Amino acid sequence: MSEQTRNFSLCGHSGAGKTALSEAMLFNMGVVNRLGRIDDGTTTSDYDSAEIERQISLKVSLLNGQWQDHHLNIIDTPGYADFISEAKAALRVSDAMVTVVDSVTGIEIGTERTWNFAADYNLPRVLFINKMDRADADADQVLEMLQERFGRQVVPLQMAVNPGEGFNQIVDLVAMRAYAYQDGKATEGDIPDEVQSRAEELREQLVESIAETDEELMEKYFSEGELTTEDIVAGLRQAVLGREIFPVFFGDAYNNVGIDRLLDALVQYGPSPVEAAGLRFQDGEEQEVELEGTATAPLAALVFKTLAEQHVGELSLLRLFSGAIKPGDEVANSSKRTAERIGQIYHLNGNKRTEVASAEAGDIVALVKLKNTHTTDTLCAKGASLQLPGIAFPEPLIRVAIHAKEQGGEDRVSTGIAQLHEEDPSFIMKYDGEVRQTILLTQGELHLETIVSRLKGRFGVEIEMEVPRIPYRETIRGNADAQYRHKKQSGGRGQFGEVFIRIAPKGRGEGFKFLNEVVGGNIPSNFIPAVEKGVVETLSEGPVAGYQVIDVAVTVYDGKHHPVDSDEVSFKLAGSHAFKDAFIKAKPVLLEPIYQLEITVPEEFMGDVMGDLSSRRGRISGMDADGHFQVIHAEAPLAEIDRYATLLRSMTQGKGFHAQRFDRYEEVPGDIMAKVIENSQKNKGKEAA
Structure with missing residues (x-):
């Protein structure tokens, strides 16, 4: 039943502990009998050889299990900036987001970006402050940072009793009970005397926050001075669904502290697929559409990821927003205007597959051997033409020219790239007739590396890269x-x-x-x-x-x-x-492409970034404060921002990111124009030779 399902993504900055959290969740649900470790390459989520080698997630991983008679679909997402589009795709099919935050570093750029994606999708959000066992963990400071950045809706539902080394105690501010953990197992007890008054103070703040979201509760709170536990739970659930409260939890995923309480909360307060924000959207003609999130409604499903798995072929990861499917069903791909026959249906835990007899509204499953269906495609009832909103991937930031290493290998490169693009639409390959080069555009340096590596590993094709020519006019x-x-x-x-x-x-x-x-x-x-x-x-x-x-x-x-x-x-x-x-x-002149840049960096790096922009003939048009970050609005010639994403990451210790888009053409200064003409004549001479 849809009401008994919860769909959520684990998002946040790289290194915050999302994969460790997903592993602890699977362990608590009994899906695995021992906690896998990233250092050992034994986690369920990061099973790809490149992920094991680099010890970071490179793509989404679909996980599932049972908790309190509910089916949980969990999507573990990469936090590394080059793969942020994977998180955006995962959030498109999720009903809520768990933002994982490091107990020391707090809000980082990955936290910000995924939070904004979730806000764009109108998703309820839960915050999990992880790694509370770190010696310098500071729960109060991180909580203050979160409230300052994301507003008063950020409200703790727990209190960390003993943050730092040996952390193992949490107070539940709803039940007003303490939980002490030993080897991942919780023992319930009374709140320790030394934190009783602080717990009461935090509970009062929680009750006030809940009362403020509902007039009836507010009146009851003012007249009686308190709310019952039932009132608190019901009011809290509505406030979470309405994005009026973003609850905060504390824990240590590595040592499995507090994970069971987080799972309890996701079941109790999280939206069911019947309440999903994704059921309401505007169609291509800007008409409001509202789907019915039930199995009996017409089919509406979105493919949010395509995986190529050894011995299986292509797996299409699919979220059903409404309707149901079973093997043998004929459905329509309204994006491609083709028909598809449903084959085997699987639940996934990383690369482990469990075949299921059917799937219905709210399920997130994998389908095999679809003929012509890829990422962002809609599947709907045969004869229908419904199209769900797709996924708008971030603009690529790295631009390289490529060609096959071996003579005559261009066709194999094109075939391999085309197949990889079906799995990962966040990169683009195009032939630019103006500069007579094949251009590959990716989200970053590591993204580029993984594409090149997959081309070689899966298709036996090697490519050579060079700096792309600039399309002057x-x-x-x-x-x-x-x-x-x-x-x-x-x-x-x-x-x-x-x-x-x-x-x-x-x-x-x-x-x-x-x-x-x-x-x-x-x-x-x-x-x-x-x-x-x-x-x-x-x-x-x-x-x-x-x-x-x-x-x-x-x-x-x-x-x-x-x-x-x-x-x-x-x-x-x-x-x-x-x-x-x-x-x-x-009086001929050369014109060069000018790009608009939006650069988001922590304040301490502002001077370095602005100085570097000036050295690149950049012009700064304005600045905005955005919480702990500064957003620099600037423009610069394309010729000066080759691989700027890599340079910015280096300048800001990985804490800055930027977006860029073409704006206009502008005259090239005389001294630079002379160099461009000279280089052009040299290249012509080489080509003629």
Whole structure:
């Protein structure tokens, strides 16, 4: 039953302990009989050889188990910045998020980003302050940081009794009972005298916070001075679902302290799939749609991840928002407008599969051997056309040019990359005809490394990388006239065509315009299109440095023809040469792509980052404070921000990140323009050789 299911993702910064928490949850649910360790490469979640080697999660891992007669679907997500898109995909199909926070470092950039993703999806959020056994753990300071950043809705439901080395005691502020842990097992008891008054103070704050979210509870609290436990539990659940309270829990996942209490809370206060935020959305025509999260409703399911597993093939990870499926069912892929037949259905725990007879609303399962269904596709009832909102992945930040190491290997590279892209749409590969290179765009350096490694490991293809060329543009600042006569006589019929043209600059973004002002038939009208064709073909490889020409107006106003020797080829060549001559005389300039940057860094790195931006011809347009972070709004030329994500991470000790997007083209300064032209001529010489 959907009401007995809970779907949540574990998110947060890299190293906060998400995978250790997922392992402790599985242990408590009896899915595993011993706690796997990241150092030993024995966790259920991080089973990939690259994850074991690097000791970090590189992709989402789907886990499940039973707790208090409820089925829990848990998605462990990577915290490393290069793989943040995996967390975004996981949150798209989750009903709540557990934000895992380190007890010493508190809020980090990964905490912020995933919190914002969850807010975009309107998800209830729970905070778990982990690693409370660290010698320098500071529960109060981290709690204060969370409240300062995420608001007064951040309310502790527990109190850590003895933070630091040997941490093993928690007070439940709802039940007002203490829990002491020994080897992961809790013993319930009275609250120790030395923390009784502090616990009462925190409970009063909790009750007030709950009462503030409901008028009836507020009136009862004011008139009676207290709320019953039943009132607190019911009010708290509604406040969590309404995102009016973000409850905080404390624990130590590595030593399995407090994990059972967190699981209890997720069952008690977390949303069921019937209450999921994902059931309500706007369709392509901005009409409000509300799905019914039940098995009897029409099918609506979203593929949020595609995995390639040895001996199995492709696994499609699927969240059913409504309806049900079983093997043999025919369904529609409304994203691709194709039909699919459902094969085997599995529950996953890492790479361990358990076949199930069917799946229904609220389930998160893996399907095998779907013909043409990939990440972000919607499956719906046969004959229906419903499309669920997809997943908007962050813009890639690293840009490299690639080619096959072996001659003739380009097709295998394309095939391999295409298959990897179906599994991971957060990177892009495209052939850029302007710079004549195949460009691979990824979320970061490690993301790039994993793609290259998978290409080699799975497809036996090696690639070489180089710095991608910049797609400069050429244009003019002045007006000019030019005349060119094309004449060729080599026995028999010759070639002849003469044109007079003038060129003028157009406004940025106005494009190319061709005008015919020839009068008196000096160029017969049937040859005018040939003149235009000659000019247009030259636009793709400009006269200055071989880059695309933009924003010019060309007018042909006179010419000469020969009644026998003139033909289309003659006028095409004359038009091309006349254009080149005029262009060089019309104060030509190079334009370069300018990117908008939004750089988020802790305040202590502001000076370094701003100084570095200035050295990259960057311009800062503004700054905003965002909690403990500063957001710098800037712009810089693409030529100066090659692999900027890597540089920023190095400058900020991994605590900064940025987003970038193309904005416009702008003139290249004269000294840099001279270097670009010189390099272009050298490259032409190499290609000719």
